[in-house]
Amino acid sequence: MITREPDYFEPPLNPFGQFGRKILLSCRGAGRALLTLAEAIVFVRFMFSRRNRHEVVYQMFVTGIKSLGVITVVGLFTGMILALQTGLELRRFGQEVNIGTAVTVSLVREMGPFMTALIIAASVGSAIAAQLGTMTVSDEIAALEVMSINPVRMLVMPRLVALAVMMPILAVYTNVLGSTGGALVGWTQLGVSLRAYYDNAIQYVTNKDLYVGLFKSVVFGIIINTVACHQGFSATEGAVGVGQATRRTVIISFLTILVCGYIITRLFYS
Amino acid sequence: MSLIRFERVSKRLGGRTVLDGLDLTVQKGETFALLGSSGSGKSVTLKHIIRLMTPDEGRVWVGGDCVSEARGRELERIRRRFGVLFQNAALLQWLTVEQNVALPLLEKTPLSEAEAFARARERLAALGLEDARNKYPADLSGGMQKRVGLARAIIMDPEIILYDEPTSGLDPVTSRTIDRLIEDLRQRLGVTSVVVTHDLHSALAIATRIGVIHQGRIVEIAAPRDFIRSRNEIVRDFLEAQYITRRGAWEESDRHET
């Protein structure tokens, strides 16, 4: 059951008690979030059924298409900044032609998935938390459960599918745009021809870089969905609680994305 | 025959005892009205019946099933017997009125979309909402939302219906429409209802029995006609507050009788 009764604890006796309780409650929260994720994964096989497909497509639209604008700008400028920074350093050694590699490799491996994840966490993730949080505090989730309509199937699964599918696509889009931005800076500011830039980039980017980057963005998508849905469902106390759930979603998913990004890099490149 | 039974149910919420050894029995086929001041635990009581809350102590029975210990499929089977109108209607905001009402049919029955929507429209018409069917809940008044919630609660033809303040926020004329609907469901289909309300007039009109909850317990249960003669202080306060009786009126009539 998603609908839970609010917890109430006697105020703790000392700061240690308070700290310990916080840790225990976070562990419990993480456990619940993972259980919800597991349940949503079980429901993924119903994604094409009559009841679900409409919502799945709609969520893909919201996640993918509606974020394109901001991702375009962020992607372009990330590439441009990378090119400018590394280009100025490389020029000292007369190596500015290598910005192609520098920009593209760091984008494909790390920056593309990472920047996309941050934007999606802040926009789509917080929106999910706010929506589910509002539904929770106004008894809508309870109403669904009383009608024996599983909120995980109806609400979490479509968002999970949408995020897991759209994130890698958006990451590729960021990579392409970032790389283009880098090329533009290289061409206009550093005198590297577009041809040289692309030859240089293609030469050093491996398939492995691409696959690991895509894998990362799938993981990031799942993280955002899990955190946002869990926070939404655990919202209490009206509008204030919804605000808190939204804020926590952004913070927790940022931190988790950072840490998981490092772990995945470590696993594949050492 | 008793259909819903609370056995010494206690519940603490937010560090406060809300239900304190509550005993309550609702008979099959009756309309039970639950009265109580704001914050006395009426909504909490309703939530126990469908296991949105679990008692700290005691049990809640629906027919022969102990809801307070049911889980999974068993709980789903018990919940399927219920229709519930929540205090704030609890409609899904991204669906239109018609889609909200048809949702249980689409999700839980093999009916085609056309059939489901036709049935939804029928129920909406009965509640005077046919014009609102393509609107979104946010564009409706509170009273209209409540009626949509009611239409959704009865769309699956449940055996037991729980109403949390069905007439609050409605004008008197519409309130009576709702009263008639509840009465009609009982007479025609033998539906059992539990109605939480502040509206004593409607309770007196539709209930077969009225119960008053105070400090976590039922302090009075009586049929409407005995209810207005109750000597219980809390009940008297209620009656006087809604101008159904006048303070001191009963002492006078007592004097006349003797």
Ligand SMILES: Nc1ncnc2c1ncn2[C@@H]1O[C@H](COP(=O)(O)OP(=O)(O)OP(=O)(O)O)[C@@H](O)[C@H]1O
């Ligand atoms: N989720 C909750 N968390 C903490 N306390 C709660 C919760 N739900 C109810 N309570 C407390 O339980 C008490 C009874 O609440 P309930 O909603 O049942 O009142 P009510 O009788 O329905 O009142 P109203 O007529 O205003 O709807 C209140 O004091 C409320 O503070």
Ligand SMILES: [Mg+2]
């Ligand atoms: Mg209430």
